[in-house]
Amino acid sequence: MAAAVELVDLGVPATVYEAAGSLGGRARRVSRHGFMLDNGQHILIGAYTQTLALLERIGSDDRHVLRLPLQWRFPPHFDLRAFAAPAPWHLALGLLTARGLSITARLRCASFLQWCKRVQFRLPADTCVADLLVQHRQDREAIRFLWDPLCVAALNTPSQEASAQVFLSVLRDGLASTRAASELILPRTDLTSLFPEPAAEYVAQHGGEIRLGCAVQRIDHDADGFRLRCSTDEQCYDVVIIATAPSQVAPLAAHLPQLGAQLQQIAALDYQPIVTLYLHYPELPALPFPMIGMSGEFGQWLFDRSAISGQQGLLAVVISARGRAQRLKREDLATRVQAEVSALLPGIGTPDWVQVIEEKRATFACIPNLDRPANQTGLRGLYLAGDYTASDYPATIEAAVRSGRCCARLAHDEAGAAPSPEHPTRAEPASAAPHLAPGSH
Numbered sequence: 256m257a258a259a260v261e262l263v264d265l266g267v268p269a270t271v272y273e274a275a276g277s278l279g280g281r282a283r284r285v286s287r288h289g290f291m292l293d294n295g296q297h298i299l300i301g302a303y304t305q306t307l308a309l310l311e312r313i314g315s316d317d318r319h320v321l322r323l324p325l326q327w328r329f330p331p332h333f334d335l336r337a338f339a340a341p342a343p344w345h346l347a348l349g350l351l352t353a354r355g356l357s358i359t360a361r362l363r364c365a366s367f368l369q370w371c372k373r374v375q376f377r378l379p380a381d382t383c384v385a386d387l388l389v390q391h392r393q394d395r396e397a398i399r400f401l402w403d404p405l406c407v408a409a410l411n412t413p414s415q416e417a418s419a420q421v422f423l424s425v426l427r428d429g430l431a432s433t434r435a436a437s438e439l440i441l442p443r444t445d446l447t448s449l450f451p452e453p454a455a456e457y458v459a460q461h462g463g464e465i466r467l468g469c470a471v472q473r474i475d476h477d478a479d480g481f482r483l484r485c486s487t488d489e490q491c492y493d494v495v496i497i498a499t500a501p502s503q504v505a506p507l508a509a510h511l512p513q514l515g516a517q518l519q520q521i522a523a524l525d526y527q528p529i530v531t532l533y534l535h536y537p538e539l540p541a542l543p544f545p546m547i548g549m550s551g552e553f554g555q556w557l558f559d560r561s562a563i564s565g566q567q568g569l570l571a572v573v574i575s576a577r578g579r580a581q582r583l584k585r586e587d588l589a590t591r592v593q594a595e596v597s598a599l600l601p602g603i604g605t606p607d608w609v610q611v612i613e614e615k616r617a618t619f620a621c622i623p624n625l626d627r628p629a630n631q632t633g634l635r636g637l638y639l640a641g642d643y644t645a646s647d648y649p650a651t652i653e654a655a656v657r658s659g660r661c662c663a664r665l666a667h668d669e670a671g672a673a674p675s676p677e678h679p680t681r682a683e684p685a686s687a688a689p690h691l692a693p694g695s696h
């Protein structure tokens with residue numbers, strides 16, 4: 256959708272093919288128990304500059320998100336709050352006054368961040384986050400309550416396996432940049448209403464088209480351009496952006512041998528799950544903050560959806576990356592997490608329902624030296640967009656937005672460079688593919 260918005264803004268009437276009946280992909284609305292939930296609780300941060308600019312452009316303004324100053328709380332063990340001061344003091348003062356860290360641990364955190372700045376957040380050679388933290392003599396508590404949760408939340412990969420280089424990019428843009436960049440941004444609406452639906456409206460109003468429930472089955476390339484076959488018809492386009500999840504690219508590209516190298520890169524990716532548990536209580540005590548860390552065995556973050564989105568009685572618990580949760584049956588996991596919530600919020604009572612949603616391939620595993628595919632392919636006019644393409648960001652909404660916008664600009668420039676009068680240029684996102692739509696450009 257980011258690619259499609261960018262294309263229509265560039266005057267290209269993009270057509271989006273979306274296989275599902277509604278928009279959003281891995282960040283979408285799901286309806287359960289009469290509530291609009293999401294396939295997983297998401298969080299954005301102030302450093303998502305392109306996502307936030309895009310939301311503004313399509314008219315999904317600040318009322319749709321809750322902006323909170325950075326607070327990293329694991330009651331009763333740890334509490335770090337950014338100060339209302341300009342960078343770097345917002346964080347420096349936060350670290351100095353953090354509860355749950357010894358003086359030495361705080362100084363070592365600060366000195367680690369100083370070192371990151373000195374090397375401009377670039378490592379000579381990538382390693383795993385856990386090793387980098389040991390090299391910089393980070394204390395056990397700092398690792399347990401600050402660095403490890405940050406790594407798992409941002410990279411969806413445990414620190415023992417996660418890329419230190421990508422982690423440093425997150426620190427650079429999220430923690431060590433401006434105070435606004437470190438803000439936590441929580442969607443007040445469901446994710447489909449937050450971005451893809453208003454984006455679809457914007458695209459339609461600006462000459463594009465959205466084809467829902469229209470899975471592209473195959474893409475062929477010949478002298479006429481790219482033929483997209485879906486269940487109802489076949490259309491020909493000059494430019495196509497494949498904007499699916501990485502695991503969905505191979506069947507589409509089966510007849511495009513020029514994509515061989517990128518398909519190999521995609522095939523080498525491993526994936527990590529994310530589980531979200533929604534727990535609904537008849538009555539909910541006020542939580543100290545809308546998002547708090549959990550330090551038990553399973554739950555990692557607890558979100559107060561009544562404070563965030565006005566959904567009375569609703570909590571969301573997030574468990575990122577592969578771990579113990581995958582070894583339990585869903586009912587058992589629900590029981591264990593419910594007990595952890597009760598320990599954190601004594602007197603909360605029993606939920607009247609619990610909904611467990613597991614996304615098994617939530618993101619690619621963000622390991623060191625990962626060879627991610629480029630946006631441009633070996634085939635002129637064909638691009639790959641999505642959170643998995645080459646970038647110094649982990650698999651996030653911001654990475655997906657940047658990738659989509661970049662493909663749109665590449666597609667537009669290429670189309671502009673060689674417009675064919677007898678064969679008009681077209682572009683499509685088949686959640687596929689931004690292409691330039693038939694006969695339009």
Ligand SMILES: Cc1cc2nc3c(=O)[nH]c(=O)nc-3n(C[C@H](O)[C@H](O)[C@H](O)COP(=O)(O)OP(=O)(O)OC[C@H]3O[C@@H](n4cnc5c(N)ncnc54)[C@H](O)[C@@H]3O)c2cc1C
Pocket residue numbers: 272273274275278279280281282294295296297298299469470471472498499500503507529530531614616617618640641642643650651652653655685686687
């Ligand atoms: C549970 C969970 C929690 C997450 N939490 C966060 C978070 O807190 N913050 C954050 O920034 N990121 C988070 N992420 C990651 C974020 O959701 C993804 O990075 C982002 O949604 C990826 O977007 P995308 O456009 O690259 O791919 P997708 O969202 O996967 O979109 C691909 C689309 O292609 C469609 N498609 C597939 N095949 C075809 C076909 N043949 N024809 C037509 N359409 C097709 C799919 O239906 C889908 O709509 C989370 C992800 C999950 C799953």
